Amino acid sequence: MQNPQWMEKIQSLCREWEIPFAQQVPLRDYTTFQIGGPARVMVTPSSEEQLAAICRERDSLPLFFLGRGSNLLVSDAGYDGIVVVLGKEFARIRQEENLLVCEAGASLNRVCRTARDLGLSGLEFAFGIPGTVGGAVYMNAGAYGGEMKDVLLWAEHLDHKGNLCRVPAEELDLSYRHSRYSGSRDCIVRAAFRLTPGDSVAISARMEELMARRREKQPLEYPSAGSTFKRPEGAFAAALIEQCGLKGVSVGDAAVSEKHSGFLINRGNATCADMEALIARVQQVVAEQTGYRLETEVQRLG
């Protein structure tokens, strides 16, 4: 396989900045769907300086910023570009009075537990969303009546010049599963959540209650990316899918969950092609029978 033009550039950048670099990394190991071919290159910066050095070159490099891969469907052919994974150094969480300032690579669940331990309320709704802070801000993740928009004070990203920019939440264009970062090429570096003092025991009880609801309703025993489709205006995707008799329908090992019709699951060896065929089938049947157009929430790569 011939090296693409950008290969030399990323290799020399990684040498110069001592950024860990790997080739042909299977992305199925980096997504909760457990689907997808290899990333041509994966880099793992461990400092903001290293990350800025990469972002400065983004106009000539095919970069993709990966969080936990919990909302991602990767092509069977993989991604012929550079996947940037924030190193474990980007997982820090610090408290500033009622604020939690969290690096983009921190797991949202850890952020929720930290808030609980500090007696800070507001993030209970997010407990159980298996992503990172970066992915949650990018998606304006939400559940059980809450969303990032309710608690986010600001986010910081690195722009195309490698400059760190802080954007107040009001300017982040946060709406249902959307932010100003959706479709942009900025790398989110950290975010601040404005919380309110609360009782750790009550916070913990609410978190456990919501987690129990997830366990009861969601097929957490199977690889998935959560709800595959966005909620259409005036309806629920899962209810429409069930109403159309699509529960349990499958293509290869990709199946509509019996437990929660909004979840498409990987029953073992589903390929991206299987999952895409199933998505298309669900969309077609639902449109024909109900008139609703289901839009995917899951992001595609490759």
Ligand SMILES: Cc1cc2nc3c(=O)[nH]c(=O)nc-3n(C[C@H](O)[C@H](O)[C@H](O)COP(=O)(O)OP(=O)(O)OC[C@H]3O[C@@H](n4cnc5c(N)ncnc54)[C@H](O)[C@@H]3O)c2cc1C
């Ligand atoms: C079992 C299960 C339950 C779920 N429940 C919910 C739920 O209740 N509510 C909900 O909203 N979602 C839910 N999800 C979906 C998913 O967890 C969220 O969308 C989450 O916010 C994605 O975060 P991530 O780190 O995995 O992002 P990824 O899937 O890695 O990436 C998603 C997008 O964010 C971008 N991105 C990630 N990090 C950065 C960064 N640092 N800078 C710039 N861009 C970045 C990626 O490029 C990509 O476009 C669920 C998923 C699963 C598997």
